[in-house]
Amino acid sequence: MKFFVDTADIDAIRDLADTGLLDGVTTNPSLVAKSGRDFFDVLKDICDIVDGPVSAEVTATDFETMLSEGQSLAKRADNIVVKVPLTWDGLKACKALRQSGIMVNVTLCFSASQAILAAKAGASFISPFVGRLDDISEDGMALISDIREIYDNYPNFETEILVASIRHPGHIVEAARIGADICTVPPDILHKLVQHPLTDKGLAAFLADWKKTGQSILDRK
Ligand code: G3P
Secondary structure, three states: OEEEEEOOOHHHHHHHHOOOOOOEEEOOHHHHHHHOOOHHHHHHHHHHHOOOOEEEEOOOOOHHHHHHHHHHHHOOOOOEEEEEEOOHHHHHHHHHHHHOOOEEEEEEEOOHHHHHHHHHOOOOEEEEEHHHHHHOOOOHHHHHHHHHHHHHHOOOOOOEEEEEOOOOHHHHHHHHHHOOOEEEEOHHHHHHOOOOHHHHHHHHHHHHHHHHHOOOHHHOO
8 A cells, every 4th residue: 555645744745755655745725725835836845855646736627727737737747646626627637638648636536436437537546535525424435445346347447546535544444454555644644653552651661671681782793
């Protein structure tokens, strides 16, 4: 499973990139607005840090302008993935951008039927929003299961399942069980993945016992 971080916060991206565990980045207009920075400056900074796919979202809603925006975004760096919404015009833009070799992430997916259309449009990534489905008392992970099953029925579908709108570590574990390709995760939730109170307790006990021995590993030649 690949991990993308879902943020436009450069410090958080740099911190996670340093772990060597980060495979890519996703942004959206809300995250860019939250950063308070110029969109293109943010994209340049992210692409300077991360070699993997970096999703940058169009803001037009009609096909022609989405296509122009997508082409403009894709010119910024080789690893830019153009993010388009799951609408008819978004799907048309996806098809056209893919035909010119540009990677596309189809976002705001909330149903299996939408995911089928995205795969048929040649999307590089489909982004189903699990948390927002859970928020309205639907089952976000059931959608991931459905998409996995459907995509596996059609080996000519090359679209990767990018689980988005993740709210807690359980979403990531369940996505891995289902066989989703990628999770895009807010930085605070990525940090939570490593935490366990028994790890902290066990480490404290090991260190206390080691101190009693008076030994040092680095003192040995
Ligand atoms: O970036 C798309 C998605 O991950 C947004 O998540 O938390 O705004 O529902 P959220």
